[in-house]
Amino acid sequence: MDTILFLSHTEQDGKLPRAGLEALGAAKELAQALKATLVAGVFGKVTQPAAAQLAGTGAARALAVTGADFADARYATDAAAAEALSRAAAPTIVIAPGTSRLSRVLPAVAHRLGGRVDTHATAVAAKDGAPTLTRWFYRQRMEATLKRTERPWVVLIDGGCHAAVVPDGGAPALEEVPVAIGDAQRRTRVTGFKAPRSDAQTIRPDAKILFVAGAGWTKKQADGKPHVEEAEKLILGFLGATKASLGSSKSLVDLSGEGNAVLTFMSHLNQIGQTGATPRHPKGLATCCHGEEPHVVGWRFINERRAVNLDPNCGWARGKADVVYVADAFEVVAKVNALLK
């Protein structure tokens, strides 16, 4: 019989991250489908608050690695904690959220355990009594369903792919798993975070709409001159009114690296597509962006798509968007902003 370990770090408040609750939901369902034993394992500086979130999942055991050494996302200590929890649970399958913290360490932990790992899973299921997973290849250009025979099989599930579990009932007691940390595992120190000012943060993973600005915003307009300042005002105005998340094509963010006049709030972090992010939002509006395939692969998980472009034959018009408005984005966004005020 399979034993499924749900494995996650906690946040600074000791609770599971949202992606952790989603992965927990997937682990619970898979355990039910396989008639497997579910074990939960959490690690962090504080773990007790996470126990309440495990309530009602049917976990046979709830394990924890707790302490100041596990406060920060540091490879050596996170790997030690994840390895200890895995060895204590002796799972055949490990289900974990694909957060940056766990994506950094779990492939290595799978190697330490003599197992195998698969990342960016969008679904896990049981087929003929065996677990299977679904993930994308070639940057969201094709989707595969696969299974493995080696165990333990460590699976990282992308955020937004499964409903979060809703705690129900009493919190299980956490069994503490001891982990000794030495100086060799403290060679790395996490010293802080670098983030844009809160009023300049343009990446909003939970936004209902993604607004993509393409390179056209910085190109010469009808009067023969670029209007970058006006473009900045219009885009920020739209983001302010709609609380949208800002994405970009590679060509636009590359302009900043090459020293051209650019949108000052745009960086590689905003990049969507082949070499950028693949965010999940219910809606997406592309402006001044041609909709070429390397960019559009980053839109795989955007449900409703609209575009504003002067070219009626742009990529968006060829089956990649639901609606393409053949119009000047400067004029359209100015009017949209006025209506949203």
Added chain:
Amino acid sequence: MSGYQIVVCGSIVPDPLQTLEPVTGPSGPVLKNELMLPAVLDPWAGHALYEAANLAAKTPGSKVWLVSLGPKAKVQQVMMAVGQKVPFELVALDGPAGGFVDAHETAAALADAVKAIPGIDRTKLLVFGGWESASRGAGATLQILGERLEIHDQFQGVDQIAPQADGSLEILERVEGGQHQISVVAGPPALLGWATGNLPEPRNNPQVGMANMRGIMPALQKSKPAKVGTGDLQYLAVTLPKAQRETRVVKNMPTDEIAREIVEWISKD
């Protein structure tokens, strides 16, 4: 600091502008006409290579190796272009570079190749690569490689590395919500999976190209076959998304009306 030994692991991927279609091969899924598709250096690995070269140029006594696992003929084509960009010594492994191979097997082959580089000194070693490939996108190969090399200071989604006066390295990694986590590692050995970094693609430099070519061709000639495959992976299905939309192209609509339609659409739950 007497210089870094920077080993960049990077392979080739189909040019992103190509149409990709999965077909079933003798040992699992492959791309249709895979060997005919034009290839490029994996984009994130490319950023890793350019950042490595930049760090080496700023740190006297440093050297960059590029360890590349792929079909020899295709790697040779790509190296004709990449070799013009920055100085490096190629270590070539002849094997599959497709997206359906197992990250564990790739990591094992890369680890053997890194260990076999003459004169590698762990006290100077920095292993670079793209944090994911544009083929499998596993985001796992480097971590397993690091474990096999016993490197336990690893960073993923790196956008910046800055050597400090005391020999430590400050590293910025991408984390959730458009933020960077700032870490300081005491020094090499360390492993960094790069996101885009901050450097533009270097211009072609004929002198660099000529110097690189003296090493690239012999490296390709002596490249060893790498036993890399799908391992225990069993693919039950590989399909293209059926996501062709029926696009409504709206021409000659007054701007006011377009704006009203967009606002209505945005406001609808």
